Amino acid sequence: MTTVFGVPLAVILGQLMLGLVNGAFYALLSLGLAVIFGLMGVVNFAHGALYALGAFAALLGMKWLGLNYWVALLAAPAAVAVLGLAAERALLRHVYKLPPLYGLLLTFGLALVIEGTLFQLFGSSGDSYPVPEALRGAWNLGFMILPIYRGWVILASIVVCTGVWFVIERTRLGATLRAARENGALLQSFGVNVPLLFAATYGGGAALAALAGVLAAPVILVTPHMGSSLVIVVFAVVVIGGMGSILGAIVSGLGLGLIEGFTKVVYPEASNVIVFVIMAVVLILRPAGLFGKE
């Protein structure tokens, strides 16, 4: 059997495939963060909590309303988006003129409130969300058995990421959004409702986090704290990609998933620090991130 670094090739391919699945989650989550930072200048520490909220929305939708997975895929992000809109109007809009640290603090507080509320209501042990009927089973790829659901996660993530990138970088709506960030006052004088754009952006970013939560619900236990460790990694991904760069978030999300997967074969203990090592190196060589503008 062919080997790389003394590890059979099939094992490496298997791990890279799994890395790609994780990368799909990173990309989706960091995309939401990059949208919120790029278009609003807010460092959204509540992202992990919104991700958990999305998973809980899907779970409760199933338990209380009998909504299936496919409905939840749309309904849960929509519900979280509404909450995001409300949070932006009620709280976040007051800190735009202050240094970025205030937005970070506010969203950090928001995360504590959301996670604390979920904990009070549902406890810490969590609940399981079943894999939808149509996506059960597994494919034999020759070098590994890939559960169909994991393949679906990669596909869904790539479609959504490409879609969001296209909307923001290639459409008139995206241009307007970017203009609002560049010079909101000028844009407003043209008759565009800038505050609404900001609210919609935060709602959209929240919806992306929630979508990742719904996608994750069938593969990991749904708990109030499910996003709190993930969000730190995702922040590193965004920094590596370049704060606010949409393309950077997507590419570095997928890429870091792959690198992390590779680390899990070679030296598993380091798998939770490798992302931060890369972040440090990138920050030294390219302080604006791989895709960031100086």
Add this chain to the structure above:
Amino acid sequence: MNRTHSALLSFMGIAALGGCGSALGAANEVVIGDIDDLSGNYADVQGQGGIEAIKMAIADFGGTVLGRKIVLLTADHQNKPDVGASKAREWADQNGLNMLIGGSNTGVSIAMAKVAGAKKVPFFAVGAGGSSLTNEDCTPYTIHYSYDTTSLANGTASTIVKAGGKTWYYITADYAFGTQLQNAASKVVEASGGKNLGAVRAPLGASDFSSFLLQAQGSGAQVLGLANAGEDFSNSLKAANEFGLTKSMKPAALLAFINNIHSLGLKSAQGLYLTTSFYWDLNDETRAFSKRFFEKMKAEPTMDHAGVYSATLTYLKAVKAAGTTDPEKVMAELHRAKINDMFAKGGYVRADGVMVHDMYVMQVKSPQESKYPWDYYKLVKQMKGEEAFGPITGLCPSARR
């Protein structure tokens, strides 16, 4: 810059805010303190339910002992050893703490045991698993009450090896508890004639276990030993099912609580072997206690919920028998008395602080076998306390005397 500065300070303020215990001590009181994870990953193992169980025990005892009112203090240690230790110290210095109950997390419990030992406060470690609490880290005031890594390994590992699961591969949580658990299990596997093929150390709180499982599968071992707990345990077992690993390997939980099985569901957890010191559906006594607990918490009690209830009663009985709260005399009484209640039959505290009692090796039922809500376990073997907890190792200096 000033603004940034104050914002940073308030950020640190938020991070430092946490459980603020409340109470004032008085000479005419017997003060019981409970320090546990009340808001984190392990909060459902003991947490609020543990507080409720202690309150039940106090009420069942009559609310007073030696004519003194029994008072309960509670605090959240947030899984931080320094928080747990400083709270214990504060209560001992200012609130006249008479008995301390330790919740989940071995690291925090070791820190609290040191404080309790120095302050001469009887310390009941219930939620923590690390058997170092009665070995390297023992004190004359520690009682390890519900279970430890030794008894878990003796129960689960030896049963599986005897049932034909000879070769083992471990997924180990990469911190003190995980390593202690893996080491304990490895020793038992070898002593019973099995073989350890390897282990992968997964970072605590990893969000994805599939790559570690793939490595376990590659080892060709018959048994997948899960030397982790809580969410890590649930997520690794969930992924093992998803990747079809449970068809070729037999999963073994080296520590699982009934709330973990409840949240995983029987479909994922069926067939799993585990060891526990308590199961709600064992006999009429356990069912009676659990029914009362269920009415309050809407969940069946874990072995730690039953453990804190029993520990509280045991302490209060010892105080009554000794006729004083003097720690030396109460400890002497605790080492002398037999413990008989819904949790333990003929249990006793031996010289190193281990409360020796029977342990139960269980197998999780399949969805078809489960007839009513929370009907999750079938009894594989009832282990005698001496067999489960093994001999005194001699690592604890106060036990050598």
